[in-house]
Amino acid sequence: xxxxxxxxxxxxxxxxxVLVAAVFLLIAASVGYLLYARGVFERTQTVVLLADDxxxxxxxxxxxxxxxxxxxxxxxxxxxxxxxxxxVLVPHKDAHWLRTSSVFTMERGLVGGTxxxxxxxxxxxxxxxxxxxxxxxxxxxxxxxPRLMNAARELLANLQTMTAPxxxxxxxxxxxxxxxxxxxGPHGALGLLMGNEADARKLITTLDRTxxxxxxxxxxxxxxxxxxFGEQGVMPAAQATVLQLNGLLSDARASLKKADAVxxxxxxxANNTREGTADLAALRGEVESSLRKVERLVNEIxxxxxxxxxxxxxxP
Amino acid sequence: MSTANALRSxxxxxxxGWQSTVRNLNTSALLLTLxxxxxxxxxxxxxxIAHHVYLGTAPMLPWFTLLVALAxxxxxxxxxxxxxxxxxxxxxxxxxxxxxxxxxxxxxxxLFVAVNVTLxxxxxxxxxxxxxxxxxxxxxxxxxxxxxxxxxxGMFAVITLAxxxxxxxxxxxxxxxxxxxxxxxxxYTRKVGQVFNPAVTLIFVLKTLFFxxxxxxxxILGGLHPAPMRAGRAELPEVQGLVRMFFLILLIEIVSLxxxxx
Numbered sequence: 103x104x105x106x107x108x109x110x111x112x113x114x115x116x117x118x119x120v121l122v123a124a125v126f127l128l129i130a131a132s133v134g135y136l137l138y139a140r141g142v143f144e145r146t147q148t149v150v151l152l153a154d155d156x157x158x159x160x161x162x163x164x165x166x167x168x169x170x171x172x173x174x175x176x177x178x179x180x181x182x183x184x185x186x187x188x189x190v191l192v193p194h195k196d197a198h199w200l201r202t203s204s205v206f207t208m209e210r211g212l213v214g215g216t217x218x219x220x221x222x223x224x225x226x227x228x229x230x231x232x233x234x235x236x237x238x239x240x241x242x243x244x245x246x247x248p249r250l251m252n253a254a255r256e257l258l259a260n261l262q263t264m265t266a267p268x269x270x271x272x273x274x275x276x277x278x279x280x281x282x283x284x285x286x287g288p289h290g291a292l293g294l295l296m297g298n299e300a301d302a303r304k305l306i307t308t309l310d311r312t313x314x315x316x317x318x319x320x321x322x323x324x325x326x327x328x329x330x331f332g333e334q335g336v337m338p339a340a341q342a343t344v345l346q347l348n349g350l351l352s353d354a355r356a357s358l359k360k361a362d363a364v365x366x367x368x369x370x371x372a373n374n375t376r377e378g379t380a381d382l383a384a385l386r387g388e389v390e391s392s393l394r395k396v397e398r399l400v401n402e403i404x405x406x407x408x409x410x411x412x413x414x415x416x417x418p
Numbered sequence: 419m420s421t422a423n424a425l426r427s428x429x430x431x432x433x434x435g436w437q438s439t440v441r442n443l444n445t446s447a448l449l450l451t452l453x454x455x456x457x458x459x460x461x462x463x464x465x466x467i468a469h470h471v472y473l474g475t476a477p478m479l480p481w482f483t484l485l486v487a488l489a490x491x492x493x494x495x496x497x498x499x500x501x502x503x504x505x506x507x508x509x510x511x512x513x514x515x516x517x518x519x520x521x522x523x524x525x526x527x528x529l530f531v532a533v534n535v536t537l538x539x540x541x542x543x544x545x546x547x548x549x550x551x552x553x554x555x556x557x558x559x560x561x562x563x564x565x566x567x568x569x570x571x572g573m574f575a576v577i578t579l580a581x582x583x584x585x586x587x588x589x590x591x592x593x594x595x596x597x598x599x600x601x602x603x604x605x606y607t608r609k610v611g612q613v614f615n616p617a618v619t620l621i622f623v624l625k626t627l628f629f630x631x632x633x634x635x636x637x638i639l640g641g642l643h644p645a646p647m648r649a650g651r652a653e654l655p656e657v658q659g660l661v662r663m664f665f666l667i668l669l670i671e672i673v674s675l676x677x678x679x680x
């Protein structure tokens with residue numbers, strides 16, 4: 103059918119041109135979409151992640167933050183110190199999620215590829231500068247397997263040592279078996295504790311004598327009970343004594359009350375005496391002044407005639 | 419002695435094969451030069467090219483796209499459901515894109531164009547060549563122009579079908595996985611960008627180009643230079659061309675797989 107020449111070649115040419123143009127447009131759009139998908143039109147900044155092993159990291163893989171793709175690995179190179187340098191391109195519009203305190207982890211699960219994740223704990227910290235280098239923390243599930251295998255091997259070796267015929271555990275169990283046999287023996291736990299029959303017998307004899315002693319102590323205690331708490335015992339006498347003491351104490355209390363009253367009276371007397379003493383001082387002053395007056399009067403009379411006399415004292 | 423005899427008996431066949439290969443390579447180079455020459459797109463030849471390009475692509479584009487869309491829907495659904503049942507949903511999208519867009523669609527487009535356009539075109543060209551041989555030798559130049567137009571039409575058809583089908587498949591994949599919600603467009607675009615890294619994209623483009631060349635050139639070359647019927651071989655020349663074309667397609671596919679995954 104396609105070999106038949108069209109009757110309207112111009113029309114066909116137009117259609118062909120439209121078709122070709124449409125296909126080229128579609129191809130151009132597809133190329134543009136792929137370039138957009140590859141992030142060619144995005145303004146980016148770089149973050150260099152340093153890892154001791156970049157196994158599993160491929161160019162183009164995502165770096166996620168809270169499950170969202172934040173950037174992509176653009177280059178992996180070996181640094182001068184032997185560490186892998188994973189260069190990550192982060193679009194400017196998402197770069198604010200990365201802070202100077204951000205932590206980067208690289209996890210490798212048992213199923214699936216390696217994943218690089220970013221964590222920003224403090225979003226108020228300064229933003230991560232362009233070209234910043236950060237060490238990536240590795241969490242490798244497959245790397246745990248050899249360690250796990252080593253631990254399991256050590257555990258198995260220990261178990262083997264423990265379960266060997268001459269192992270301490272087996273010896274211990276044999277001893278436990280012997281002890282159990284001794285427990286089941288005629289002397290039971292005593293034989294196990296003492297170790298030999300003679301000592302066990304000694305202990306039993308000791309126990310018997312202790313029992314006899316206890317029986318005697320029992321009788322002694324009964325007699326003491328009678329003597330102490332019996333009708334003629336110490337306790338009733340002590341009780342009577344206590345009663346008498348109570349009476350004595352009551353008497354003493356009454357005497358003391360009386361003495362208290364006497365003391366009160368004596369206190370009153372003392373007060374009166376103190377007051378009287380105060381009056382006595384005044385009285386004494388008055389008497390002294392009267393006596394001085396009388397003395398002055400007598401002296402005056404003595405100086406007067408006919409009562410004048412010689413008062414001069416002559417020394418021998 | 420027996421080895422020398424065997425070589426002597428294969429010698430004419432080897433010589434014929436060599437001569438045929440050289441001749442085909444020459445003609446291919448000539449045709450590609452004509453395709454790349456601006457003079458081929460002057461008013462006269464342009465009508466022939468437009469005729470073949472339009473009629474070689476437009477009639478089958480809608481129903482091929484429909485067919486690919488249906489097959490893609492089934493395949494996408496199978497991959498997504500299987501991945502989900504194994505708890506590997508995050509890998510479903512990448513698998514679908516790789517399997518459908520990168521591998522299946524270019525191959526199916528090439529085979530479809532070969533069966534519908536270029537193989538019949540080769541037969542028609544062979545008939546035209548026979549008529550020209552019976553007529554005047556002046557018809558040789560229009561025959562070459564016709565061959566060039568058919569090759570171009572075949573290449574254009576393969577590329578068009580592949581591009582349209584890839585776009586349809588990508589859209590369908592998005593719709594099957596995320597539904598009509600536009601919110602996942604960013605993540606989906608990112609995933610597409612991850613799959614189409616520069617190496618994979620280059621291999622995809624080269625593979626589609628070489629597929630289009632293989633399905634366009636081989637039948638047309640068979641029409642221009644039909645292989646003579648050989649004694650003891652019952653195949654028709656068209657069948658020989660078909661086998662050669664399938665062999666080339668297989669080779670391109672293997673090389674692309676090696677390039678993509680090793």
